[in-house]
Amino acid sequence: MDLRKLTISARVKSFLCACQGLGAVVSTQPNTWYMGLATVAVVVAGFVFALSGLEWALIATAVFVVWIAEVLNSALEFLTDLASPEQHPLAKKAKDAAAGAVLLAVLFSLVIAAVVFGPKIYLGLR
Secondary structure, three states: OOHHHOOHHHHHHHHHHHHHHHHHHHHHOHHHHHHHHHHHHHHHHHHHOOOOHHHHHHHHHHHHHHHHHHHHHHHHHHHHHHHOOOOOHHHHHHHHHHHHHHHHHHHHHHHHHHHHHHHHHHHHHO
16 A cells, blocks of 8 residues: 555545545435435434434434445446446346345335334324
8 A cells, every 4th residue: 555645635535536426426316315305304303203312323324324325326327337338137137236235225224213213103193
């Protein structure tokens, strides 16, 4: 490893590249817009139901797992489109598998939401 590349300006440039990557995902992937709305709704619900520290940690974990899965899915889709601009069965499998990872992340987040918010909603209805 070249230690000269670990300068502050190189780290800042790396950070800015990561921000550009997130911007590219949010600006080109419509599902992220729904995820943004869902994130806001969950945060508002967290304040409404006065979540504990542990509950906030669980919700934050669930939210970030979904976002991370979506960003990685998008990266794989971008790369697959570059490597295989024409339709190819293996490209489809790669994209489908990455989308499956997002689905698993969403299902995980729904389980966490049910565990955290379910009892609060149930007790509120009684």
